[in-house]
Amino acid sequence: MPITFRRSFRILPGVRININRRSWSVTFGSKNGPRYTRSSTGRDTYSVDLPGPFGFRTTRRRNRED
Structure with missing residues (x-):
């Protein structure tokens, strides 16, 4: 079992x-509203929780850039 x-x-x-053990990130936004996450590995993630089990x-x- 891997350790996380x-x-x-x-x-x-x-x-x-x-x-986490591989990278770090900064998240802007609330738990229930829209969120933007920028990761040290080069990822930009936009997410929104929708009503019920949807998102x-x-x-x-x-x-x-190197």
Whole structure:
């Protein structure tokens, strides 16, 4: 069984820092409203929870500049 690590810190209302064993990310938005997450691995994710068991999420990969 693999060992996992994930930690999330609220730094301001509506802003969270998320850390796991491979990367970190910053999330803007509320739990029940729209959210935008930007990851250190080059991902941008937009997500919205819809009524009931439904939701919408789209992820885009950024061009990383070396």
